[in-house]
Amino acid sequence: MSDSAAMASVFRSGLLDGQVALVTGGGTGIGFGIAELLAELGAHVVIASRKPAHLEAALAALTSRGHKASAVSLDVRDPERVTAVVREIATQYGRIDLLVNNAAGNFYAPSATLSPNAWRSVVEIDLFGTFYCSQAVYPIMAAQGGGRIVSTSMTLHYRGWPMMAHATAAKAGVDALTRTLSVEWAPQRIRVNAIAPGPIPTEGVRKAFMPPADSGIPDRFAAAEDRMAEYARTGIPLGRWGAPRDIANMVAFLASPAGDWITGAIFVVDGGEWLAKATT
Ligand code: HXC
Numbered sequence: 001m002s003d004s005a006a007m008a009s010v011f012r013s014g015l016l017d018g019q020v021a022l023v024t025g026g027g028t029g030i031g032f033g034i035a036e037l038l039a040e041l042g043a044h045v046v047i048a049s050r051k052p053a054h055l056e057a058a059l060a061a062l063t064s065r066g067h068k069a070s071a072v073s074l075d076v077r078d079p080e081r082v083t084a085v086v087r088e089i090a091t092q093y094g095r096i097d098l099l100v101n102n103a104a105g106n107f108y109a110p111s112a113t114l115s116p117n118a119w120r121s122v123v124e125i126d127l128f129g130t131f132y133c134s135q136a137v138y139p140i141m142a143a144q145g146g147g148r149i150v151s152t153s154m155t156l157h158y159r160g161w162p163m164m165a166h167a168t169a170a171k172a173g174v175d176a177l178t179r180t181l182s183v184e185w186a187p188q189r190i191r192v193n194a195i196a197p198g199p200i201p202t203e204g205v206r207k208a209f210m211p212p213a214d215s216g217i218p219d220r221f222a223a224a225e226d227r228m229a230e231y232a233r234t235g236i237p238l239g240r241w242g243a244p245r246d247i248a249n250m251v252a253f254l255a256s257p258a259g260d261w262i263t264g265a266i267f268v269v270d271g272g273e274w275l276a277k278a279t280t
Contacts, residue, residue, distance in 0.1 A: 009040055011252050017042035019255065020093045022086070024076055024133060025103030027054030029202050030152070032061075033244020034100055034251050039067035041252060043098070046089050048074035076103045076129025079136075086136035095144050098255045099137045101130040101151035101174075106204075108163040119166050126170035127177070134181060138190065146189030148259065150251050151178055153196040153266055155274035175266055182264030191263040195250050198270020200242045201228060237272030
């Protein structure tokens with residue numbers, strides 16, 4: 001059972017019955033956690049990913065539990081493919097109620113030597129991809145009388161985050177896009193919001209906390225766990241790392257009738273981490 005599945009749902013069963021949701025980057029990590037909760041609440045979830053192996057495993061995990069789910073191969077950087085996939089989903093399932101722009105690319109690299117292609121790759125996945133997918137669902141949501149878009153942002157651009165010029169610039173763009181589209185598409189009753197997740201222990205995070213191979217520490221994995229526990233105690237005011245379900249809960253809330261009067265908002269879900277950093 002995944003971390004997120006271990007946390008029982010606070011939402012009523014059948015809350016999202018009849019809804020169709022598209023989750024980009026839905027095969028792993030936070031995206032899968034979101035897909036999992038939406039499906040548990042009754043939505044038909046279409047997970048999209050560039051990587052077939054991720055799709056197969058995620059789809060098997062969802063369908064084996066009796067959830068309604070399907071998978072589609074998609075690189076959000078390709079606007080024509082995005083449009084085709086979105087049309088296909090609408091034709092097949094009759095509607096799209098929720099788009100979760102979760103697909104993201106990221107790595108630490110010094111800005112001075114970041115290649116044009118490296119810059120472009122991250123900005124295209126995080127920002128252009130969010131725009132292409134949002135634009136593609138617009139006509140479908142407008143024609144059906146409304147819909148919800150939830151994009152994944154971050155908090156690192158609130159202060160500046162060295163070695164991450166590409167991702168911070170892209171996510172600042174996602175914030176701007178969220179606010180602009182929310183106002184522009186409100187007449188069509190399309191609610192557009194974003195979530196800025198705090199630290200969720202992905203593989204990348206675990207690696208970042210691991211002592212270097214030449215450190216002489218015999219059990220580097222155990223050392224990484226100790227360091228992560230220490231970070232939770234000292235760096236996260238609410239005292240623990242996040243889980244995909246923490247983010248998924250906010251998506252489910254926004255997808256539910258409780259989100260009816262919410263648009264243009266960017267929700268920080270981070271245990272207080274960024275504010276604590278801002279005071280140090
Ligand atoms: C410098 C790098 C690099 C690195 C890739 N590049 N990694 N440059 N340092 N560590 C450069 C490559 O050399 C290449 O430029 C260009 O980026 C594109 O690389 P490709 O591997 O060809 O691209 P692609 O296969 O499209 O992969 C996209 C990617 C990759 C973004 C580069 O990292 C990826 O697929 N990531 C998806 C998974 C991921 O990152 N998830 C994290 C999301 S979490 P040249 O010039 O050589 O052609 C998140 C929250 C952040 O976003 C919170 C962090 C604390």
